[in-house]
Amino acid sequence: MDTVRFATIGTSGICEQFCAALAEAPGAELVACYSRDLERAREFGARFGARLFFDDLASLAACDEVDAVYVASPNGAHAAQALAMVAGGRHVLVEKAFASNEREAREVFDAARAAGVVVMEAVRSLHVPSFAAIERIVSGELGQVRKATMRFSKVTSRMARLLAGERINIFDPALAGGALMDIGVYCVEPAVALFGEPDVVRSVSVTTRVPGAAEDDPLSTIDLAGEALLGYGDKVVSLSFGKTSDDVLGSQVEGERGTVVWDAISCPVNVRLHVPEGGGQVFRMGESRLEPVETSVPEKDMVCEIADFVAAVHGDADALERRERFERVTLGSLRVMDQIRAQAGVRFPADLA
Numbered sequence: 001m002d003t004v005r006f007a008t009i010g011t012s013g014i015c016e017q018f019c020a021a022l023a024e025a026p027g028a029e030l031v032a033c034y035s036r037d038l039e040r041a042r043e044f045g046a047r048f049g050a051r052l053f054f055d056d057l058a059s060l061a062a063c064d065e066v067d068a069v070y071v072a073s074p075n076g077a078h079a080a081q082a083l084a085m086v087a088g089g090r091h092v093l094v095e096k097a098f099a100s101n102e103r104e105a106r107e108v109f110d111a112a113r114a115a116g117v118v119v120m121e122a123v124r125s126l127h128v129p130s131f132a133a134i135e136r137i138v139s140g141e142l143g144q145v146r147k148a149t150m151r152f153s154k155v156t157s158r159m160a161r162l163l164a165g166e167r168i169n170i171f172d173p174a175l176a177g178g179a180l181m182d183i184g185v186y187c188v189e190p191a192v193a194l195f196g197e198p199d200v201v202r203s204v205s206v207t208t209r210v211p212g213a214a215e216d217d218p219l220s221t222i223d224l225a226g227e228a229l230l231g232y233g234d235k236v237v238s239l240s241f242g243k244t245s246d247d248v249l250g251s252q253v254e255g256e257r258g259t260v261v262w263d264a265i266s267c268p269v270n271v272r273l274h275v276p277e278g279g280g281q282v283f284r285m286g287e288s289r290l291e292p293v294e295t296s297v298p299e300k301d302m303v304c305e306i307a308d309f310v311a312a313v314h315g316d317a318d319a320l321e322r323r324e325r326f327e328r329v330t331l332g333s334l335r336v337m338d339q340i341r342a343q344a345g346v347r348f349p350a351d352l353a
Contacts, residue, residue, distance in 0.1 A: 002027070003027055003028065003029055004027060004028045004029075004067045004068050004091075004310050004313050004314075005029055005031045005032075005065060005066055005067045005068070006022060006028060006029065006030050006031065006032075006066070006067070006068050006069070006070055007030075007031065007032035007033065007034060007050075007052070007054070007060055007063070007066045007068075007069045007070070007090075008030065008032070008033050008034065008045075008050075008069070008070045008072065009034045009057075009060075009069060009070065009071045009072060009073050009081055010034075010035075010070075010071070010072035010073045010095075011033075011035050011040055011041070011044040012072055014072050014095060015044075015070070015072040017300070017302055018070055018072065018095075018122075018302055018306075019047075019048040020048070020300055021300040021301070021302035021303045021306060022048075022070075022302075022306060023048065023049075024298075024300055024303055025303045025306040025307060025310065026307070026310075027310050027314075028306055028310050029049075030045070030048050030049060030050050031050060031051060031052055031065060031066060032045070032050055032051070032052035032053065032054060032060065032063065032065070032066050033045030033048075033050045033052075033053055033054070034053075034054040034055070034057065034060050035054075035055060036055055037055065038053060038054070038055035041053040041054060041055060052065060052066070057081060057084050057085075058084070058088075060085070060088075061084050061085050061087060061088025061089075061090060062088050063088075066090060067090065067091060067313070068090060068091040068092065068093060068118075068309070068313060069085045069090050069091070069092050069093070070092075070093045070094075070095070070122070071085070071092060071093070071094045071095060072095040074169050074172075074175040074176065074177070075097050075099070075100060075175060075176035075177060075181050076100055076174065076175040076176035076177075076348060076349065076350070077175070078094050078095070078097075078098060078099050078100070078104075078176075079099040079100065079104035079105070079107065079108050079350070082094050082099075082108045082119060083107070083108055083111055086108065086111045086112050086115050086117055086119065087111070087115070089115060089117060090117065091117045091118040091119070091309075091313050092108075092112070092117070092118075092119045092120075093119075093120055093121075093122050093305070093306075093309050094108075094119065094120070094121055094122060095121075095122045096121055096122060096123045096185050096186075096189070097176070097181045097182075097185045097334070097337070098121040098330045098334065099176075099334065099350070100176040100348045100349070100350035100351070101334060101337075101338050101348065101350050101351055102331055102334040102335045102338055103350065104350050105330055105331055105334050106331060109327055109330075109331070118309065118312045118313050118320075118323060119327075120305075120308070120309050120312065120323050120326055120327070121326060121329075121330045122302070122305050122309075123185075123186075123189050123305070123326075123329075123330075124266070124267055124301050124302050124304065124305050125186060125189065125190060125265060125266055125267055125268060126189060126190065126193055126305075126326065126329070127304040127305040127307075127308050128267055128268065128297045128298075128301050128304045129295050129296060129297060129304070130262065130267075130268040130269060130271055130295040130296075130297050131190065131193075131268050133271055133293050133295045134190075134194075134253070134260060134262060134268060134271060135193070135194065137253075137258075137260045137271075137273055137293065138194055138253050138255070138260065141255075141257065141258055141260075141273065142253060142254075142255025142256070142257055142258050142259070142260065143255045143256040143257030143258070144234070144255060144256045145195070145234075145235050145253055145254065145255045145256075146234070146235050146236075146254055146255065146256065147235060147236055147237070147238070147253075147254040148191065148194070148195070148235065148236075148237040148238070148251075148252065148253040148254065149237070149238045149239075149240070149251055149252050150186075150187035150188075150190060150191055150237065150238070150239050150240070150251045150265055151187065151239075151240045151241070151247050151249055151250070151251050151265065152183050152184070152186045152187055152240075152241050152247065152251075152265045152266060153183065153225065153240065153241055153242040153243070153244070153245050153246060153247035154183070154243065154246050154247070155243065155244065155245060155246055156170075156243060158170050158171070158243075159224075159243055159244065162208075162211070165211045166211060167210060167211045167212055170182055171210070171222050171224075172210065172222070173210060173219040173220075173221065173222050173346060173347060173348055174219050174348075174349060176348045176349075176350070177222065178222045178223045178224075178341075178346055179205075179223045179224050179225055179226060179241060179242050179243045179244075180205075180223055180226060180241065180337055180340055180341060180344075180346075181337070182243065183241045183242065183243055184226060184228075184239065184241035184242075184337070184340070185333065185337065186241070186265050186266045187239040187240070187241050187251075187265060188239060188333045188336050188337055189329060189330075189333045190251075190265065191230060191237045191239065191336075192329050192332040192333045192336065193329045194253070195230075195232060195235065195237060196232075196332065197332040197335065197336065198230035198231055198232050198237065198336065199231050199232060199233055200229075200230070200231035201228060201229075201230055201231075201336055201339040201340060201343075202228065202229045202231070202343075203226055203227065203228035203229070203239075203339070203340040203343045203344065204226065204227055204228075204343075205223045205224075205225065205226035205227075205340070205343070205344035205346070206223065206224045206225040206226065206242070206244065207221050207222065207223050207224065207344055207345065207346065208221070208222060208224055209221060209222075210222050218347055218352060219347060219348070219349065221344070221345050221346050221347070222346060223341070223344050223346050224242060224243055224244050225241065225242025225243065225244045225245070226239075226240075226241055226242065226340065226344065227239065227240050227241075228336075228340050230336065250262055250263045250270075251263075251265045251268075257275070257276075258273055258274055258275045258276065259273070259274045260272070260273050260274075260293075261273075261274065267297060267301050268295075268297075269295075269297060271292075271293040271295055272290055272291065272292050272293060273290070273291040273292075273293055274288045274289070274290055274291075275288060275289045275291060276288045276289075277289055308322060308323070308326075309323075338351075
């Protein structure tokens with residue numbers, strides 16, 4: 001195929017961003033949209049030039065005019081929908097979080113491997129050039145890394161609705177929602193990408209009961225914010241995430257020869273390297289040299305993940321090797337998140353299966 005023909009599942013804001021980026025991605029085009037409401041699929045898809053519309057997953061999976069499917073439904077539906085598309089021979093790009101838990105994710109990846117199709121998680125922050133610059137600095141310029149901090153918290157209008165007693169998708173454990181799966185994943189994934197899986201995971205979370213949940217409902221707790229420590233023996237990584245407040249601090253990796261800092265962990269910008277000069281004194285930092293790191297991120301940054309996915313679909317050897325690495329990061333990140341949720345008492349339907 002010269003052009004990878006995409007369909008989308010979902011009509012949310014993130015799906016809108018994907019469609020806008022797809023329009024600027026070489027070698028890719030939008031041809032179809034799915035929604036449980038066919039009219040909604042038509043209304044959404046028409047805005048972005050789609051010509052095929054579905055309200056039946058089996059029909060979408062069997063459509064020979066679709067090469068790949070982008071899944072942007074609630075987290076709890078990701079694995080089942082991805083498996084349906086894989087069974088139909090479609091390549092699949094799944095929005096983060098890839099699945100409800102590590103077990104579900106492994107099932108999808110195993111099915112894709114058996115079917116000979118490409119499946120990848122759409123984590124925009126790992127595909128942009130600025131993250132590649134951070135990786136280069138961490139591996140080559142910082143010396144031995146001892147500490148790192150990944151931060152992302154923001155308040156949305158849906159928090160007010162939750163506190164007012166409304167049960168909504170993003171805070172519904174039945175749909176694999178919550179702060180960790182929506183926001184914290186942006187902290188977990190770069191930590192695992194940079195350092196691998198930790199030996200130890202310790203976390204504390206702010207949780208609440210789901211509005212209207214019965215006393216004996218095993219899916220009655222959801223997380224609003226949290227902190228986690230990942231222990232690696234020679235280093236410790238701190239994760240801070242939530243939907244109850246706005247965190248205005250940047251993320252950083254601290255090494256014995258320098259510290260790299262960046263803003264906006266969901267799409268790293270303003271990357272800079274601090275190199276110490278002089279030994280410093282008690283109670284006072286030593287002098288340091290600030291070195292801005294030249295990086296460029298496309299305005300529609302999702303074009304980067306689309307480009308990596310399309311190259312893998314075309315069989316590019318380097319892209320397929322990167323996809324294998326992204327799979328390891330996805331699985332490792334979900335194992336970390338499974339532990340954080342277990343320590344918080346947050347359970348999803350997939351955990352009970």
